[in-house]
Amino acid sequence: xxxxxxxxxxxxxxxxxxxxxxxxxxxxxxxxxxxxxxxxxxxxxxxxxxxxxxxxxxxxxxxxxxxxxxx
Numbered sequence: 001x002x003x004x005x006x007x008x009x010x011x012x013x014x015x016x017x018x019x020x021x022x023x024x025x026x027x028x029x030x031x032x033x034x035x036x037x038x039x040x041x042x043x044x045x046x047x048x049x050x051x052x053x054x055x056x057x058x059x060x061x062x063x064x065x066x067x068x069x070x071x
Contacts, residue, residue, distance in 0.1 A: 004047070045057065
């Protein structure tokens with residue numbers, strides 16, 4: 001199982017534009033949530049599991065929302 005590590009920065013690309021790259025820095029975590037720095041503000045995100053890898057959606061839950069995975 002892959003998990004988010006505090007202090008590490010994770011990146012993902014936009015579903016619409018390959019040149020657009022999003023990044024978040026994990027500040028802290030609990031068993032079910034992480035605190036992530038997104039564009040200068042701190043957000044608390046619920047952790048979900050998919051195929052043994054943790055993932056978060058700090059920008060919200062919509063069809064083209066960037067999903068950050070802990071791999």
